[in-house]
Structure formats: structure tokens, C-alpha cells
Amino acid sequence: MAIDQDEHIIEAIGRSRIVIRNGSVVEVGEPRIKDCPLAKRFAFPVLDIRAESVKANIEHRIKAFGMCTADREVLDNREFVGFGASELLSFGLRAGIIDAAVLACDGAGTVVVTKPAMAQGVGGRMSGLVKTSPHLAVMERIENGGGFVLDHTHAAMDQVAGVALAAEKGFRKIAVTIASPEVAVTIRKIHPETLIFGVHVTGLTRDEAEMLSSAADLITGCASKTVREIAGPKALLQAGIAIPIFAMTRRGKDLIIEKIRQSDEQVLVKPTKLPSLGDQQPAPLI
Incomplete structure (x- = not known):
């Protein structure tokens, strides 16, 4: 494959559109979500969802396990x-x-x-x-x-x-x-x-x-x-x-x-009407 054909497009962290070419993040779209409790628990946390922090997270994934490269684990x-x-x-x-x-x-x-x-x-x-x-x-x-x-x-x-x-x-x-x-x-x-x-x-x-x-x-x-x-x-x-x-x-x-x-973790089981949602939801929901 010619090197200029190595392009990957993903949507991540607030539904940002991210383009990765030849192992580098070259484009990050504006996130549609501003806050996500899961993103705060990432290995490389995203506490404030902005284009800059999304780019840093994706760059960490590329470095950590080779995402969108030939080194992908x-x-x-x-x-x-x-x-x-x-x-x-x-x-x-x-x-x-x-x-x-x-x-x-x-x-x-x-x-x-x-x-x-x-x-x-x-x-x-x-x-x-x-x-x-x-x-x-x-x-x-x-x-x-x-x-x-x-x-x-x-x-x-x-x-x-x-x-x-x-x-x-x-x-x-x-x-x-x-x-x-x-x-x-x-x-x-x-x-x-x-x-x-x-x-x-x-x-x-x-x-x-x-x-x-x-x-x-x-x-x-x-x-x-x-x-x-x-x-x-x-x-x-x-x-x-x-x-x-x-x-x-x-x-x-x-x-x-x-x-x-099969898990040893503690679990609460409770019959209830669904969905059961707390106050820690992504924001805004779209």
C-alpha cells in the first residue's frame, strides 16, 4: 500500500470524527458530547471533552497499543x-x-x-x-x-x-x-x-x-x-x-x-422499571 493511502476514520469521545493518517492524528471534529463518566475512567482520562483532549487521548492509544498502525496489538x-x-x-x-x-x-x-x-x-x-x-x-x-x-x-x-x-x-x-x-x-x-x-x-x-x-x-x-x-x-x-x-x-x-x-464481584439485583438511570449520565444525551 502506498503510504498516502494509510487513512483511518473513527468516531470517539463525544462522537468526534477523527482522522488518522500514517500513524498521526490529522483531524479532530468538534465533540457533540461535553461530559462522559466513562471517558473520565479511560487509561488516559478525558476529563473535559474538547478537540484538544480528544486528540491527546487518541495519540495515547496510538502510542500505547498501536491503534491504526501496523503495530496494532x-x-x-x-x-x-x-x-x-x-x-x-x-x-x-x-x-x-x-x-x-x-x-x-x-x-x-x-x-x-x-x-x-x-x-x-x-x-x-x-x-x-x-x-x-x-x-x-x-x-x-x-x-x-x-x-x-x-x-x-x-x-x-x-x-x-x-x-x-x-x-x-x-x-x-x-x-x-x-x-x-x-x-x-x-x-x-x-x-x-x-x-x-x-x-x-x-x-x-x-x-x-x-x-x-x-x-x-x-x-x-x-x-x-x-x-x-x-x-x-x-x-x-x-x-x-x-x-x-x-x-x-x-x-x-x-x-x-x-x-x-461466574463473577466474585458483589452485585445488587432488584426488580424495577427500566431504564434506571442515575445522575452520572453523558451530557448532553443525543
Whole structure:
């Protein structure tokens, strides 16, 4: 690949649009969110969400684990949040509840991962990936670790094709992370047994939130007003308060409960109307 083609676009920390070229942050859009309790707990905390602090956080990720570069690390066993998407999918792989997870990875595009450490390593520190460029070294790490890459040439992101690839490889208990409600509906129709996890939902319209709520098993609340208002009351279970995870189906609920059952952490279980939200929410919700 020519060096000037190495471009990655992500949306992160207040839904800022960030462009990374050749390992350097070259553009940071104005954040739409001004305060986020999760961002304050990052390894490189963002206490005041401004373009400058977002840029510093992304630069730290590039330096710390090679995000959007050929040095990108793809394995990690640390939990960053108790019920995040990568944490739940990593646990699901470890517990045998799922046998493959279809994710988006910078430098590789849509990938199928089979090991808990790779689910966490790929997804645990990744934000909303909009576009990426192929890095063969990253793809080799994924494949050497038991994973599969959908598109070696362009690092395309196509979660529908990713689920099909996982099925082609013989996996039957497949999970997938989805940012698009339309894609979630498509996967539910074509591959109805897939565990669908809605992620990166900040800014969804009411119609989009309705669509995702009808198709997904699990949805993260992010900083979405519509997901809290629409998915929250329909959910069977909510995990977390500040950035809630909503289990929309029995399968989603079972995954969270099994993670709790196998954990030694103290947990409060209380029947209540959902959503149950505290005063530490992202602001503004959009």
C-alpha cells in the first residue's frame, strides 16, 4: 500500500470524527458530547471533552497499543468496564456461550475472532470505526491467533458478510457487533440465530432506535437519548447505570446473568422499571 493511502476514520469521545493518517492524528471534529463518566475512567482520562483532549487521548492509544498502525496489538485480558461489549463477548467465548464473534478492527476491517483475549484486544479499546486501511501485519496477528479476516485487500467492513464467513468456517454460536440498525435487521433475517450487539448508538433517530430495539439482543446506551427512551422500557435487563447495557432478549439477558453468576464481584439485583438511570449520565444525551 502506498503510504498516502494509510487513512483511518473513527468516531470517539463525544462522537468526534477523527482522522488518522500514517500513524498521526490529522483531524479532530468538534465533540457533540461535553461530559462522559466513562471517558473520565479511560487509561488516559478525558476529563473535559474538547478537540484538544480528544486528540491527546487518541495519540495515547496510538502510542500505547498501536491503534491504526501496523503495530496494532490484538490481544488483551484486561476488563475495562464490567459489561462492555468486548467484555461480554470475551466472556461468552470463554464460557462457550458463543464460539465466534464478528467485530470491526482498525487495520483489518471485519474480522471473526474465536479467542477471548482477541475479542477483548480488538474491541476493548476501539471506538466507532468508520473507515480503515489494510495492514497485513495486523491481519497476520489475527489469523495467527485463530481469527479470520474478511477482506485482505481493502480491509472492508461488512458485518453481514462477516457473519456469513463465520458460518462458512463452521461456527454456529455466532455473535456480532453492529452500529447500523439496518444491518442488524438484515442479519436477523438472514442469520436469525446470531447474537446481535448494538454498539456506537449515540445520535440514533427514534426510528433507528426502534429498528435496533426490535433486532438486537443487546444494546449499549452510549450517549443516546433515543436508546434510553425506546430500548430502556422494552429491555428485560439493564446492566450498569451511567452507560447502561440493555438486554432486549432472553439470550442477551442470559449472557449477562451468566457473567454475573461466574463473577466474585458483589452485585445488587432488584426488580424495577427500566431504564434506571442515575445522575452520572453523558451530557448532553443525543
